[in-house]
Amino acid sequence: MWRPSGLLRLRTTGMPIQGMLAFAELRRGGNDTVRERLELLRRHQAQVSRRYEAVMRSLDAIDNKIAHYERLVEERDGDSGRRA
Secondary structure (H helix, E strand, C coil), rough: CCHHHHHHHHCCCCCCCHHCCCCCCHHHCCCCCHHHHHHHHHHHHHHHHHHHHHHHHHHHHHHHHHHHHHHHHHHHHHCCCCCC
């Protein structure tokens, strides 16, 4: 049995409301729509995966920038003593 919490879970993955409505409509179709639901979920999975990869690239860039500034602070503090 499909519950509204299943739709909420899809929403938290970033599925657009139109996609959620399409999924709910397919779900009402019962077992005859399993293949279509699978395809809808696979497409959504690919979209989430692309977003995840983009976020990970951004996180790497932030990590690199933080490391850069940490080196600058260490160099500055090492050259002139600790500053408050």
